[in-house]
Amino acid sequence: AVERTLSIIKPDAVAKNVIGEILTRFEKAGLSVVAAKMVQLSEREAGGFYAEHQARPFFKDLVSFMTSGPVVVQVLEGEGAIAKNRELMGATNPKDAAPGTIRADFAVSIDENAVHGSDSEASAAREIAYFFAATEVCARIR
Ligand code: CMP
Numbered sequence: 001a002v003e004r005t006l007s008i009i010k011p012d013a014v015a016k017n018v019i020g021e022i023l024t025r026f027e028k029a030g031l032s033v034v035a036a037k038m039v040q041l042s043e044r045e046a047g048g049f050y051a052e053h054q055a056r057p058f059f060k061d062l063v064s065f066m067t068s069g070p071v072v073v074q075v076l077e078g079e080g081a082i083a084k085n086r087e088l089m090g091a092t093n094p095k096d097a098a099p100g101t102i103r104a105d106f107a108v109s110i111d112e113n114a115v116h117g118s119d120s121e122a123s124a125a126r127e128i129a130y131f132f133a134a135t136e137v138c139a140r141i142r
Helices: 011-015 017-030 043-049 059-066 081-089 102-107 120-133
Strands: 002-009 032-039 071-079 115-117
Touching: 002 017, 002 081, 011 017, 011 059, 011 071, 011 102, 011 120, 017 032, 017 059, 017 081, 017 102, 032 120, 043 059, 043 120, 071 081, 081 115, 081 120, 102 115
Parallel strands: none
Antiparallel strands: 002 071, 002 115, 032 071
8 A cells, every 4th residue: 555654864864964865765665755854853842753762761862862963854655655664774773774774874873873764554644743734745746
């Protein structure tokens, strides 16, 4: 089925100047950008986005990293977009990420791991709505 998923290019990847290279990987894999913006997240925005991790020991570091510089937030659309994006990203910890994945190629640690992607249909719906009004998500031109 055609799905939408929320993708974030994190501060480490933005600082490395690889926004274009990462978006190209999505496009070459058949995913289309249907909404996008560059933003500097506040602590409140980053904390709210990662609310499910609030009790985890890494939460404070996660919020501090995600607010350390601008991020690029986008909605990707395509066949099986949620799983496809997770395949392209590779494992959360770049040390475990398969060769050729975004995290293997651009990330240095589990904290600074280049990209975020929704992990399920339910989180995709919540995460897209967290960053974009329905009117900001465009229909893909086919
Ligand atoms: P992300 O997919 O954005 O979701 C939560 C983030 O927390 C994750 O990527 C990692 O960058 C970060 N993180 C740090 N430590 C851990 C951990 N032990 N398990 C999962 N995520 C972690």
